[in-house]
Amino acid sequence: MKTRIDPRRLTRELLAFNTINPPGMERACARHLGAILEAAGFRVAYHEFAESRTSLVAEIGGDDGRPPICFTGHIDTVPLGAKAWTRDAFAGETDGDRLFGRGSTDMKGGIAAFVAAAVELAPRLARSPGLVLVVTASEEVGCEGAKYLVDSRLLDRAGAIVVAEPTANYPYVGHKGLAWFEIETTGVTAHGSMPEVGENAIVKMADVIRDLEGFRFPVDAHPVMGSPTLNVGTIRGGLNTNSVPDSAKITVDVRTVPGVDHGHLCHSLEHLLGPRGARVRQIVDTPALYTEPADAWIQQVFEDCTPFLGARPDPRTITFSTDGAWLKPGYGGAPAVILGPGEPRLAHQTDEWCSLSRLEQSVDLFATIMRRWCGL
Numbered sequence: 015m016k017t018r019i020d021p022r023r024l025t026r027e028l029l030a031f032n033t034i035n036p037p038g039m040e041r042a043c044a045r046h047l048g049a050i051l052e053a054a055g056f057r058v059a060y061h062e063f064a065e066s067r068t069s070l071v072a073e074i075g076g077d078d079g080r081p082p083i084c085f086t087g088h089i090d091t092v093p094l095g096a097k098a099w100t101r102d103a104f105a106g107e108t109d110g111d112r113l114f115g116r117g118s119t120d121m122k123g124g125i126a127a128f129v130a131a132a133v134e135l136a137p138r139l140a141r142s143p144g145l146v147l148v149v150t151a152s153e154e155v156g157c158e159g160a161k162y163l164v165d166s167r168l169l170d171r172a173g174a175i176v177v178a179e180p181t182a183n184y185p186y187v188g189h190k191g192l193a194w195f196e197i198e199t200t201g202v203t204a205h206g207s208m209p210e211v212g213e214n215a216i217v218k219m220a221d222v223i224r225d226l227e228g229f230r231f232p233v234d235a236h237p238v239m240g241s242p243t244l245n246v247g248t249i250r251g252g253l254n255t256n257s258v259p260d261s262a263k264i265t266v267d268v269r270t271v272p273g274v275d276h277g278h279l280c281h282s283l284e285h286l287l288g289p290r291g292a293r294v295r296q297i298v299d300t301p302a303l304y305t306e307p308a309d310a311w312i313q314q315v316f317e318d319c320t321p322f323l324g325a326r327p328d329p330r331t332i333t334f335s336t337d338g339a340w341l342k343p344g345y346g347g348a349p350a351v352i353l354g355p356g357e358p359r360l361a362h363q364t365d366e367w368c369s370l371s372r373l374e375q376s377v378d379l380f381a382t383i384m385r386r387w388c389g390l
Contacts, residue, residue, distance in 0.1 A: 018130075020130070021127050063158055071148055074145055134377075148163065179336050190239055219262040233273045
């Protein structure tokens, strides 16, 4: 007998857990999902990289001849922001087709959808190549949960990966890599009325920023992702107006394409900015995620999505980064697609919402992908 989970209700249940990161504290939410999956016949394991920072790995079925398919999502969310919400961020309020709440679109709705599909198919999945669900902690701060699972060798195997991030149910074949750098210049402090006896770190940083504006990546544009980008995101310097500042720092966000090695990129920046006396430190390192659109499974996913989209998808990559960048190599280079019911433009926004109809649609879409993989 099939068990049916209402994805709307499950999304509301997940929204009620405050998993804003920092601090995250995903344990209770992970345990809630684990109890649902265990009752449906899944083998469930919890893994913590720090106190209460809990990721969940749930498996069902298994076949020596064919690996399972993996569906993945993160349960941490970003802070609410400074702007006041007009809805309760944790209540799952609805208005027409919209379900509101922090994480509704990014990405508790996506998790609810693949859990609902998995539970419904569970009796049949038990006698198939099977399914593995990887629900991670702390994706929003450097993919810490996924990296811990991979680095600790806590993952077994998977033949394909669906990352249920918000894509409005459009399949994306990857995303750019993410490299963040902190760059610091130093000087000599002095009284603001005697700048000639000091050395101004902010003026040095102005030269650094001009150098960065002229930086050119040593790669051609990627045929799907386009070109790498570089953005100066923050700047801090000086302690008071009437002193020459002896320290200035910026952070730089670089989005890379396959072929750009982040270690080499760091050395290139050091070589460029070293004459300015600047120190460069890499603070975030997430590789690019990409699967060739010609891959047979990707083409099958495109076919599965076509009835829901009204036209066959074209190969595209998404702008943000995901846990898939770590899980793909963790699963031996398995093909991966980013596909979920959330609205990409609403991620991290005030009054975030997910379409209820698209949420229901994604349950059917995920179930179709699961059935095809497992031969059901």
